[in-house]
Each structure stands twice: as structure tokens, then as C-alpha cells.
Amino acid sequence: MDFQGGCHCGRVRFRVTVAEPLPPALDCNCSVCAMKGFLHLIVEKSAFELLQGAEDLTEYRFGTGAARHLFCRACGIHGFYIPRSHPDGVDVNVRCLDGDARARFSVQPYDGQNWEANIDRIR
Numbered sequence: 307m308d309f310q311g312g313c314h315c316g317r318v319r320f321r322v323t324v325a326e327p328l329p330p331a332l333d334c335n336c337s338v339c340a341m342k343g344f345l346h347l348i349v350e351k352s353a354f355e356l357l358q359g360a361e362d363l364t365e366y367r368f369g370t371g372a373a374r375h376l377f378c379r380a381c382g383i384h385g386f387y388i389p390r391s392h393p394d395g396v397d398v399n400v401r402c403l404d405g406d407a408r409a410r411f412s413v414q415p416y417d418g419q420n421w422e423a424n425i426d427r428i429r
Contacts, residue, residue, distance in 0.1 A: 310357070311403040313378035313385050318359030320386060322349055322398050331400040331411040336418030338368070338375065342384050345400035345413060354386070354396040 307326055312319040324347065332346040333339075339346070359378065366375040374388040385402040389395065400411050417423075 309403045309407045311385055311398065311407070312357075313359070313362075313381050313383035313402065315378060315381040315383075317362040317380050318378045318383075318385055319357040320398070321355045321357055322347070322396075322403075323353040324349065328411055330414035331408075332416040333413050334416045334418035339418055342399075343401060344384060344397075345408070345411070346389075346416070347398045347400050347411070348389060348392050348395050349398060350395050354398065 307328070308321060308323050310319065310321050329347070334344065334346060338344075362378050362380055363376045364379040366377065367373065368375075370390060372390040372393065375384060376387050377384040383402065384399055386396050386398045389397040400408055
């Protein structure tokens with residue numbers, strides 16, 4: 307199933323392909339995800355296509371610096387990033403998908419405050 311999404315101002319747009327049945331979106335309680343309201347959908351890079359806005363993306367790294375938190379420099383929305391847990395994948399924010407896409411996903415809590423102890427739940 308293909309979904310499109312993007313940032314609030316529309317400068318950054320992307321497409322993601324997800325196999326059915328749709329996996330649950332993970333609602334992480336770590337410090338950055340809880341503040342951003344990120345609902346995680348991790349896909350392989352081949353299932354993700356940046357349609358426009360590469361020049362409008364900026365990056366934030368913290369902690370180990372392994373995760374590349376990308377966001378629109380104009381509106382600040384975090385539509386996707388390169389996660390520490392899957393450096394060869396892309397983590398899409400389900401809340402940034404167009405239309406009723408969010409309603410198609412179940413949401414599962416993820417204890418990111420204890421990331422190291424729970425990493426096997428998302429591999």
C-alpha cells in the first residue's frame with residue numbers, strides 16, 4: 307500500500323510503500339519522540355522516496371549521534387528520520403501521512419525511555 311505525506315508547509319513531500327497487513331505504529335515515550343508526537347513506521351530505504359524538499363531538510367542529532375532526525379527548516383515538522391535502530395531504513399511519522407492514513411494503523415506503546423532494554427521489540 308502506498309502512502310504520501312509531508313511537512314506542514316508542503317515543501318517536503320515523500321512516498322512510502324507498506325506491506326499489508328499494516329504493522330502497528332509505535333508510540334515512543336523517549337524524550338524527543340514524546341515531545342515531537344512521532345508515531346513510528348520503520349521501512350526499508352527502498353520503500354521510501356523523497357519526492358521534493360531535500361534542500362529544505364535540516365538535521366538534529368543527540369546522544370550517540372547515530373540517529374539523523376530530519377525536519378523541514380521552514381515549518382519544523384519531523385516527517386521522517388534515519389533511526390539508530392535501523393540505520394539502513396527510514397522511520398516515517400504516521401501523523402505526517404496524508405488523509406485518513408493515521409486511522410488505518412493501530413498504535414502500540416513503545417518504551418523508548420528504556421531503549422536499550424527494548425530494542426529487540428522493533429528489530
